[in-house]
Structures are given as C-alpha cells and as structure tokens.
Amino acid sequence: MKLNTPRWWYVRDRSHAPVTRMALRPLGWLWTAVTARRIARATPVDPGCAVISVGNLTMGGSGKTPVAREVLRLLRQAGIEAAALSRGYGGRLEGPIRVDPALHTAADVGDEPLMLALNGPAWIARDRAAGARAAAGDGARAVVLDDGHQNPALKKSLSLIVVDGETRDDEWPFGDGAVFPSGPMREPLAAGLARADAVVVMLPTDATEADPELLAAFGDLPVFIARLAPEQAPPAGPQVGFAGVAKPWKVERSLQAAGCDLVDFAPFPDHAVYDETKLRFLSERAKALGAGLVTTEKDWVRLPPEWRGRVTSWPVVARFDRTDSFTDLLLRSVS
Numbered sequence: 001m002k003l004n005t006p007r008w009w010y011v012r013d014r015s016h017a018p019v020t021r022m023a024l025r026p027l028g029w030l031w032t033a034v035t036a037r038r039i040a041r042a043t044p045v046d047p048g049c050a051v052i053s054v055g056n057l058t059m060g061g062s063g064k065t066p067v068a069r070e071v072l073r074l075l076r077q078a079g080i081e082a083a084a085l086s087r088g089y090g091g092r093l094e095g096p097i098r099v100d101p102a103l104h105t106a107a108d109v110g111d112e113p114l115m116l117a118l119n120g121p122a123w124i125a126r127d128r129a130a131g132a133r134a135a136a137g138d139g140a141r142a143v144v145l146d147d148g149h150q151n152p153a154l155k156k157s158l159s160l161i162v163v164d165g166e167t168r169d170d171e172w173p174f175g176d177g178a179v180f181p182s183g184p185m186r187e188p189l190a191a192g193l194a195r196a197d198a199v200v201v202m203l204p205t206d207a208t209e210a211d212p213e214l215l216a217a218f219g220d221l222p223v224f225i226a227r228l229a230p231e232q233a234p235p236a237g238p239q240v241g242f243a244g245v246a247k248p249w250k251v252e253r254s255l256q257a258a259g260c261d262l263v264d265f266a267p268f269p270d271h272a273v274y275d276e277t278k279l280r281f282l283s284e285r286a287k288a289l290g291a292g293l294v295t296t297e298k299d300w301v302r303l304p305p306e307w308r309g310r311v312t313s314w315p316v317v318a319r320f321d322r323t324d325s326f327t328d329l330l331l332r333s334v335s
Helices: 019-023 025-041 064-077 111-116 128-137 189-194 212-216 248-257 276-288 323-334
Strands: 050-055 082-086 122-124 142-146 158-164 198-203 223-230 238-243 261-267 292-296 312-314 316-320
Touching (some): 050 064, 050 323, 064 082, 064 158, 064 223, 082 128, 111 142, 122 128, 128 142, 158 323, 248 261, 276 292, 316 323
Parallel strands (some): 050 142, 198 223, 238 292
C-alpha cells in the first residue's frame, strides 16, 4: 500500500506537529537501530569498477534521480563508460537485468530505472553486488548507484548525499530530525553524513542561493549546488497537473513558477499506479475545465502506452552551479 508523504514530517517545531509524531517515535528508534546494525555488519563487495552512490537521508523527494542522471551524463561526456544501477523499486523483475525501454515497462523494472535507461545503460538488481558485477561485465567503468546510501553491499568510490534545499517558513528538509515513521529521516543526520564524501543541495529554479543555516548543517563536507531546470517550457493553455512523487506539492510549485496556467492539480502517492479509473477521472476533470493534462517524466513512464499521447510529459534536469569542480570530483573517484 502506497501512502502520501505527510506534510507534518517537514515541520521543525514539534509543537505544531500532530500527536502522531510522538506516538511513532519508538518505531523510529527501532528503525534507527536496525539500519545501523545492518550497515555495521556488512562486508562491502568490490565489483571490479568504480561505484558512485547517489543517495539521500530522507524517505524521498530530494531530487536524487535527476542528480544520478546528471552524474551519468557528465561521466559519459568525459568518455567514461557509465551505467545506472537501481533496485528497481515497484518493478516485478529481480534482475540483474539491463533495462530496455523498448521491451520493459515501469511495472517490470520500476519508473526511475526506466527513465535512466532512456539516456544510456541502466541495470536493476535486488542484489546490488550482482547488479554491479553484471554492469562491469557489460563494459561499465563506473556504476552510478541510484538510492544506495543506506545499502552497504558495495564498496563505494564516492558517496553523494542529495538534500532538498528548499526551506520556507517552518518547512525544513529534515523536519525535526525524527527517523521514519515519526519523521522523514532514513537515519539520523549525523550518522548519514559521517559516511558521505560530499553533499548536493538541490535548489528550485527560482532560488538565488541556499539557506546558510542549511549549509552549516553539513560541517566540513564539500557542498555542491544544483538546480532543477525544465528541459522545455510547460504546455501552453490551461492545464490540469498531476504527480505521484514523494513531494507532489513541489511539482505544483515548479509548474506554476515555470509559467504554467495550472487550473487544477491532483497529488498521488509516490510511485502511484495509474489505472483506468484514475486516468478517466483526470481526463474528465481536464475536459470540464477546458484544459490539457501535464505530469512529470517519472509519472509519464508509468502511464499505459495508450494514454501517453493524451498527457504531456514535463521533464526536468539537474544542473550544477560549479560543473567543472563537480566533474573533477567524479573523475577522481573513477581513476
């Protein structure tokens, strides 16, 4: 069962959050202990190629997949054979298997691997070590591990943490620091940062600079600023938007900031499956408002093929403020 991301997760002031947060606190302590024990007991495997991990410290919505895609692009641009590697969340196949967009669907391999496979080699594997070995055997000099910071199976050449850099009012990317399910954290901030080599702070397109208080939280770790930028303008005319991502409200904000005439917006749980009932509801809503339908690229790849022509995909990419410095960091990890 998929659940909507609670907005109260990101509230810093505990007095403004529901009693549910405190009631769930003991489960967060248990989650923390299990995660720490699993990482401490692991013996990471060297798969025979560089492993660049792109992960986060929260349950989702940080922008790690666009960052993973940009890491892959920069490596390939530098002449490095690089492949994406993902668990394939939401897909039925266990792998290791190389994703083929012409053959596989999101139901087979998950939506994020399907997106990454549009630009180059991408693999899925429940067993990350086996997946990395398969990618290396296929010619990869580097594997970019999407969502791998809490997975200790592989020896990592570089560990990047992606953080949502949008802070407003009492909304904070780490909430009050509580661990799931009491808050958005996968593990305590200090524990996660201790295993990281650098931090990528993702800013919305219209932000001028990162919050100094947020930057101070990362101590001496190198910090790189990246921004989500649309690859194209949103469709013209009135639009009904929808998104099934961890923070759907951010998609709504981004569409509006890009100048989209958004007359309605429907949020869905992360990795939502769009069946005929949902899609007909959206279509009828758009028709009643004289509008088109627009969604994220991640959502668009989950649509049935017969619906893709009726919905506009609005892809976004991550672009770094200091591309040369970030590329140097990547290349040092591969050499």
